[in-house]
Amino acid sequence: MKRPKLKKASKRMTCHKRYKIQKKVREHHRKLRKEAKKRGHKKPRKDPGIPNSAPFKEALLREAELRKQQLEELKQQQKLDRQKEQERKRKLEVSPDDEQPNVETQEESDEPQKKKAKAGKQNPKKSHCQELKKVIEASDIVLEVLDARDPLGCRCPQIEEAVIQSGCKKLVLVLNKSDLVPKENLENWLNYLNKELPTVVFKASTNLKKRKTFKIKKKKVPFQSKICCGKEALWKLLGGFQQSCGKDIQVGVVGFPNVGKSSIINSLKQEWICSVGVSMGLTRSMQIVPLDKQITLIDSPCFIVSPSNSPAALALRSPASIEVLRPLAAASAILSQADNQQVVLKYTVPEYKDSLDFFTKLAQRRGLHQKGGSPDVESAAKLLWSEWTGASLGYYCHPPASWSHSLHSNENIAASMKKGFNLEELEKNNVHSIQVLKGPHLTNRILFRSSGLTNAILEEKDLPEELLRPTEDKQDGDDQENGSDEKHVIRRNPCTVQFLGPQAEISDMAPVEETREMSPEQSTASKPSDRSLTLNKMTEEDDAYDFTTDYI
Numbered sequence: 001m002k003r004p005k006l007k008k009a010s011k012r013m014t015c016h017k018r019y020k021i022q023k024k025v026r027e028h029h030r031k032l033r034k035e036a037k038k039r040g041h042k043k044p045r046k047d048p049g050i051p052n053s054a055p056f057k058e059a060l061l062r063e064a065e066l067r068k069q070q071l072e073e074l075k076q077q078q079k080l081d082r083q084k085e086q087e088r089k090r091k092l093e094v095s096p097d098d099e100q101p102n103v104e105t106q107e108e109s110d111e112p113q114k115k116k117a118k119a120g121k122q123n124p125k126k127s128h129c130q131e132l133k134k135v136i137e138a139s140d141i142v143l144e145v146l147d148a149r150d151p152l153g154c155r156c157p158q159i160e161e162a163v164i165q166s167g168c169k170k171l172v173l174v175l176n177k178s179d180l181v182p183k184e185n186l187e188n189w190l191n192y193l194n195k196e197l198p199t200v201v202f203k204a205s206t207n208l209k210k211r212k213t214f215k216i217k218k219k220k221v222p223f224q225s226k227i228c229c230g231k232e233a234l235w236k237l238l239g240g241f242q243q244s245c246g247k248d249i250q251v252g253v254v255g256f257p258n259v260g261k262s263s264i265i266n267s268l269k270q271e272w273i274c275s276v277g278v279s280m281g282l283t284r285s286m287q288i289v290p291l292d293k294q295i296t297l298i299d300s301p302c303f304i305v306s307p308s309n310s311p312a313a314l315a316l317r318s319p320a321s322i323e324v325l326r327p328l329a330a331a332s333a334i335l336s337q338a339d340n341q342q343v344v345l346k347y348t349v350p351e352y353k354d355s356l357d358f359f360t361k362l363a364q365r366r367g368l369h370q371k372g373g374s375p376d377v378e379s380a381a382k383l384l385w386s387e388w389t390g391a392s393l394g395y396y397c398h399p400p401a402s403w404s405h406s407l408h409s410n411e412n413i414a415a416s417m418k419k420g421f422n423l424e425e426l427e428k429n430n431v432h433s434i435q436v437l438k439g440p441h442l443t444n445r446i447l448f449r450s451s452g453l454t455n456a457i458l459e460e461k462d463l464p465e466e467l468l469r470p471t472e473d474k475q476d477g478d479d480q481e482n483g484s485d486e487k488h489v490i491r492r493n494p495c496t497v498q499f500l501g502p503q504a505e506i507s508d509m510a511p512v513e514e515t516r517e518m519s520p521e522q523s524t525a526s527k528p529s530d531r532s533l534t535l536n537k538m539t540e541e542d543d544a545y546d547f548t549t550d551y552i
Helices: 015-039 057-094 099-122 124-138 157-165 183-194 231-245 261-269 311-317 327-336 340-347 355-366 377-389 411-418 423-436 471-484 520-540
Strands: 141-147 170-176 199-201 249-254 287-290 295-299 488-492 497-502 514-518
Touching: 057 377, 124 157, 124 249, 141 157, 141 261, 157 170, 170 183, 170 231, 170 261, 183 199, 183 423, 199 231, 199 423, 231 249, 231 261, 231 295, 231 423, 249 261, 261 295, 311 327, 311 377, 327 355, 327 377, 340 355, 355 377
Parallel strands: 141 170, 141 249, 170 199, 249 295
Antiparallel strands: 287 295, 488 497, 488 514
């Protein structure tokens, strides 16, 4: 007789028991929520972003974009390192007998790469020079992008000379941001530049399709700022040259920071391919973008501005943060080259005596104040700098009265540069582009005195030691030198005391009421008496602030 198999115990439970368990679980979760509420742990709120009324919105967005780009580069580098490590481990697993020689050879081969990576991290300026050389060598046509507001200040003699010396390469000028200058001024600049090199009037588009698709309600009539002008003229110019050559061509796009190199490539491609933003110097390496089967575009990093240029050129063309450039000095240099009456109309401030007086009135007008109610002069200077280096302010320069060839050019070179292009068709397209463009309003037109051609550094050996050092070390060194050698100026108002830094930086600014010079020894000697006065007054009157005393 076979014994019957025992059945497994059922996992069923009574409804009373199941409901009791569910009730206990709910009570436990409720208890946890109460404890979390007592501790203060709440759901993180969504970041609302920077409001439109913020005074330095553009500068903050620049810094945020730079930080985001640095994090992305770091993640990509870590990902590549992980992939290399995995490949190395796989090779070791495949050939365990040859483990030691493989490791030695890999270490030897990795050493120069590590050295190059370290050098690139320490000196990013050197990598800019190398990438620029690669773009010029690989290109058949070099498009030098100029800001139409200051075309002469955006021309670089070193780059133009390098293109001319290379022999068979062509150089074409592109006047971008043409909608920010008056039409008459744009025509005058076009006639001036066409005498030497072929020039295209252009206005990059801001309404482009990104790679990620979003559902956006399309408007029937697009805004004027989003329309691209000059795309057909540039396309026909490049296409005609390609047909005359009978071969595929490569077109390099070069220029100073924030002139719109990547925006031009995106406009020609009608797609958001190259990284574009408010911050300067987003493009750090060459990027190849095929325009069609015969024409290839090459995006390049910006030029490195030489420290020998004028202060206004350094303030407008340097891809550095405003903290490195010192806001008062940079903004004062820009303001000194602008027309006073038009600046007063644009910013709606009273007439000013000097740059410090202007920044004080601008801070009062925009509501920029420090603790105690004094106007925040540095914030006003940052505001002006961010507007002049952005793509919204309309200022313009007059071309020189007399025309002459550049030092690196002559009649034969100019004729060879124009050879192969259909200049008659280009002239018609430029006239059509100027008619389509809508110039700035009268209140947005500010006359600016250009400081001429801006020198750049193309060779790595010409880079000064100041540019190769890290910015933090440089700032610390400057602060120590200023603290030890230079005298400081303290300015008094009836209600506030402002510390304005080294006297050399504000030599061009008039004092507000009184100025007195103090050496470090005198300032340290006066500290104990000032402290005793403040302590006595604070004991007599609780939380009282006397506006007549000097608390420094």
